[in-house]
Amino acid sequence: MDTVKISQAKSTLSRLVDAIEQGREREIVITRGGRPVAKLVPLGSGPVGKRVGVAKGTFEVPDSIDAHNEVIAKLFSAGSNT
Numbered sequence: 001m002d003t004v005k006i007s008q009a010k011s012t013l014s015r016l017v018d019a020i021e022q023g024r025e026r027e028i029v030i031t032r033g034g035r036p037v038a039k040l041v042p043l044g045s046g047p048v049g050k051r052v053g054v055a056k057g058t059f060e061v062p063d064s065i066d067a068h069n070e071v072i073a074k075l076f077s078a079g080s081n082t
Contacts, residue, residue: 003029006037016040 002025009016009030019025020042028040 002027003031003036006030006032009040 002019004012004016009028016025016028017040020028020040023042026041029036030038030040
């Protein structure tokens, strides 16, 4: 991972994008005032494959799943002032 200041990123954006695109860098973190504020990564580096419904058919949810909702809600709110 490479880190660059935002002023450097402004003046060398084309080179930074080339480094990402050609695989010379996996990610480049852009900083402002010494703090990371953005990350430059390849477009295809997001989640891969289907995520929603991936466990469908793996287990059964019983009809009584909501039977104790009130009890559980009381347990979570026992110490709150709401």
